[in-house]
Amino acid sequence: MNILVFVKRVPDTESKIRINHETHAVIEDGLNFVISPNDEYAVEEALRLREAKGGQVTVLSVGAEEVLVILKKGLAMGADEAVLIKDELKETYDGLRVARMIARTVEKKYPQFDLLLFGKQSVGADNAQVPSMVAEMLGLPQANVVTKLEIDGPSGTALREIEGAMEKVVFSLPAVVSAQKGLNEPRYETLKGIMAAKKKVIPVVTLEDLGLTKDDVAPQIEIVAMETPPARQAGKIIPGRPEEAARELARLLRTEAKVI
Amino acid sequence: MFLTFIETREGKIKKSSLEALSEAKRRAGELGTDVGAVLIGTDVDCLDPAIFSYGAARVFLLEHAELAQYSPQGFVGALHGLVKEAAPEAVFFAATAMGKDLAPRLAAKLGVSLASDCTAVAVKDGKLIYTRPIYAGKAFLSFRLRSTPQIATLRPNVFAAATAGNAAGEVVKKAISVQGGAIKGRVAELIKESGAEIDVTEADVIVSGGRGMKGPENFALLKELSAVIPRSAVGASRSAVDSGWIGHQHQVGQTGKTVSPSLYVAFGISGAIQHLAGMSSSKVIVAVNKDAEAPIFKVADYGIVGDLFQVLPALKEEFKKLFAER
Numbered sequence: 001m002n003i004l005v006f007v008k009r010v011p012d013t014e015s016k017i018r019i020n021h022e023t024h025a026v027i028e029d030g031l032n033f034v035i036s037p038n039d040e041y042a043v044e045e046a047l048r049l050r051e052a053k054g055g056q057v058t059v060l061s062v063g064a065e066e067v068l069v070i071l072k073k074g075l076a077m078g079a080d081e082a083v084l085i086k087d088e089l090k091e092t093y094d095g096l097r098v099a100r101m102i103a104r105t106v107e108k109k110y111p112q113f114d115l116l117l118f119g120k121q122s123v124g125a126d127n128a129q130v131p132s133m134v135a136e137m138l139g140l141p142q143a144n145v146v147t148k149l150e151i152d153g154p155s156g157t158a159l160r161e162i163e164g165a166m167e168k169v170v171f172s173l174p175a176v177v178s179a180q181k182g183l184n185e186p187r188y189e190t191l192k193g194i195m196a197a198k199k200k201v202i203p204v205v206t207l208e209d210l211g212l213t214k215d216d217v218a219p220q221i222e223i224v225a226m227e228t229p230p231a232r233q234a235g236k237i238i239p240g241r242p243e244e245a246a247r248e249l250a251r252l253l254r255t256e257a258k259v260i
Numbered sequence: 261m262f263l264t265f266i267e268t269r270e271g272k273i274k275k276s277s278l279e280a281l282s283e284a285k286r287r288a289g290e291l292g293t294d295v296g297a298v299l300i301g302t303d304v305d306c307l308d309p310a311i312f313s314y315g316a317a318r319v320f321l322l323e324h325a326e327l328a329q330y331s332p333q334g335f336v337g338a339l340h341g342l343v344k345e346a347a348p349e350a351v352f353f354a355a356t357a358m359g360k361d362l363a364p365r366l367a368a369k370l371g372v373s374l375a376s377d378c379t380a381v382a383v384k385d386g387k388l389i390y391t392r393p394i395y396a397g398k399a400f401l402s403f404r405l406r407s408t409p410q411i412a413t414l415r416p417n418v419f420a421a422a423t424a425g426n427a428a429g430e431v432v433k434k435a436i437s438v439q440g441g442a443i444k445g446r447v448a449e450l451i452k453e454s455g456a457e458i459d460v461t462e463a464d465v466i467v468s469g470g471r472g473m474k475g476p477e478n479f480a481l482l483k484e485l486s487a488v489i490p491r492s493a494v495g496a497s498r499s500a501v502d503s504g505w506i507g508h509q510h511q512v513g514q515t516g517k518t519v520s521p522s523l524y525v526a527f528g529i530s531g532a533i534q535h536l537a538g539m540s541s542s543k544v545i546v547a548v549n550k551d552a553e554a555p556i557f558k559v560a561d562y563g564i565v566g567d568l569f570q571v572l573p574a575l576k577e578e579f580k581k582l583f584a585e586r
Contacts, residue, residue, distance in 0.1 A: 011395070013396075013513075013514040013515055013533075013534035013537075014532075014533055014534060015395075015398075015533075016398070016533060017395050017398040017399045019399060026395075026399070037515045038515075093394065093401055093403070094373050095364065095373070095374060095376075096367060096368065096371075096372070096373045096374065097373075099364075099368060123395075123396070123514055123515060124394065124395055125394055126376070126377065126392075126393065126394055126395070126396060126518070127374075127376045127377075128360050128364070128376060128377075129364040129367070129374055129376055130364075131364075132332065132361060132362075132363075132364035132365045132368070133364045133365065133367065133368035134368075135332070135365065136336065136364070136365040136368035136369050137368050140444070141331075141332070141333060141443075141444035141445025142332050142361070142365075142445060143445065144360070144361050145357065145360075145361075147508075157448075159451070160357075161357065161509055162356075162357035162358070162459075163356060163357055163458070163459035163461065163462055164452070164453060164457055164458055164459045164462075165450055165451060165452045165453060166450075166451040166452075166453070167330070167357075167447045167449070167450060167451075168447065168448050168449040168450075168451060169445055169446070169447055169448065170445065170446065170448045171444055171445030171446075172444045172445070175444070175445065180508075181501075181508040181511070181515060181516070182507070182508040182509070219373075220372065220373035220405060220406045220407045221373055221375075221403045221404075221405060221406070222403055222404045222405075222406055223401060223402070223403045224389060224402045224403055224404060225400075225401075225402040226394075226399055226400070226401050226402070227399065227400050227402075228398065228399050228400075229397065229398075229399070229400060229540065229541070232540060232545070232558070232559040232561075234557055234558050234559070234560065234563075235560055235561035235562050235563065236561070236562055236563070237552075237557070237563045237564070237565060238562060238563065238564050242564075242566055242567065242570035242571045242574050243570075243574045245564045245566065245571060245574075246564070246571055246574035246575040246577075246578050247574070247578050249546065249562055249564060249575065249578070250575065250578035250579060250581075250582055252562060253523065253544070253546070253562070254582055257523075257543075257544045257561065257562075259465075259522040259523040259543060259544045260465065260489070260522075260523060260579070260582060260583075
């Protein structure tokens with residue numbers, strides 16, 4: 001199988017987000033950036049499929065040179081190749097332009113593929129747009145938010161999480177699948193993998209290579225504000241023995257907070 | 261016209277679709293236009309009256325045997341045809357599993373950007389401004405979309421569903437053609453999790469457990485508590501999920517789900533930053549924890565410092581009494 005996995009660089013989940021209110025952007029100083037957690041499940045699934053069926057795993061990321069770190073991580077986990085799709089813009093929170101770059105890269109550079117794997121959403125922009133958009137642009141079926149994936153010859157079956165239930169999705173290959181927690185347990189990089197990743201040359205694909213102009217990928221999202229939410233205030237501590245405190249809490253929730 | 265996609269599951273309209281329809285009605289009203297609703301599938305015409313009462317001036321029914329089960333390609337093809345013909349200014353979806361799956365495909369087919377999982381929509385200078393959480397709620401982004409039509413998904417449980425009085429309107433049945441062969445993926449089966457009727461993203465009340473629950477067996481206590489509270493669901497912290505105490509679909513936080521219930525009750529959850537991000541837009545937060553210094557108390561409206569194994573059963577009895585009174 002020829003599998004392309006798309007990964008994104010995001011601040012780790014322990015990060016406290018600070019904002020530059022002039023540029024409407026997150027202040028990156030002091031943040032620790034990682035491969036988006038959902039994307040790790042996608043990389044792991046690709047590696048498992050290759051181990052079971054043979055083939056090749058390529059990790060790709062859209063961004064500037066700073067995303068090379070997570071591409072190296074994908075290589076260190078065991079991917080065969082990595083590709084940087086060069087984007088001069090920082091986070092625009094606009095999935096369409098990223099999907100355009102990815103779809104065009106796949107069409108122009110990697111037309112022979114069986115599966116495009118993504119994380120269900122980046123843990124950051126939280127858009128959950130790009131997998132479906134790429135699927136539409138390339139005319140492919142999709143299975144998003146997947147916790148189980150089986151590939152059998154030219155077709156696949158996936159379990160996809162919906163509200164309070166799972167959908168069993170059947171599709172033909174090639175296809176787009178987006179991964180989430182529960183799909184697998186991502187492996188750690190090995191020392192050997194890390195050393196090999198260091199030596200690996202990572203090709204760069206530019207907008208010109210893709211035949212895209214800056215206008216083609218201009219953000220259609222015009223940011224007017226970025227704010228941190230108002231800090232919540234610590235409220236009442238309800239004293240007393242457990243039964244008393246529980247009774248008082250129930251009373252307050254009904255009469256004061258009016259939420260039950 | 262603002263068009264709203266109405267999602268049905270097992271013949272019933274999703275509440276979150278009515279929330280989206282109500283918000284479309286409010287914003288369209290500000291812009292001096294009206295609201296349409298669209299249903300896709302088979303046998304969907306029995307559902308009209310409810311939709312009209314939420315303010316739709318017309319309901320489009322896109323029925324086809326090939327669309328009996330959800331398929332992203334089939335549904336987007338049908339929707340795209342309607343959007344091209346009816347030329348709405350905006351298309352709203354509820355940010356449900358289906359809405360999140362479908363809206364980006366429609367946006368891509370139309371070549372427009374998408375406002376995902378919005379928690380507020382406003383009109384300023386005749387333009388829509390969307391606000392949505394980013395970094396799971398650690399920050400909020402407000403923006404305009406330069407492209408038309410405007411496409412947005414609205415987070416469930418945030419926008420008020422409000423009936424608008426007019427209980428009738430125009431029903432427009434559209435003949436659509438679907439080539440079955442062009443649909444390369446579809447839902448073959450719905451598998452229900454036993455006992456879990458409501459997802460944490462849709463629940464009015466979430467009772468959530470963390471490391472302080474001490475083991476998987478104790479999540480039964482939370483399920484029992486949830487059982488006495490209408491429209492409630494059981495949530496969990498990442499450490500509880502990573503320990504295998506409960507399924508990942510219950511996880512609240514940055515690598516789980518971001519939730520906005522009326523009431524979030526955290527038992528034995530210390531309040532890691534990535535958990536707080538996912539639940540701090542709850543209307544009311546209650547924390548029960550034996551550690552008075554736990555960060556969760558800094559965001560909790562009500563706190564009980566004590567042994568959750570004593571507080572939880574007592575609270576269940578109190579809730580039982582309260583709900584029996586109603």
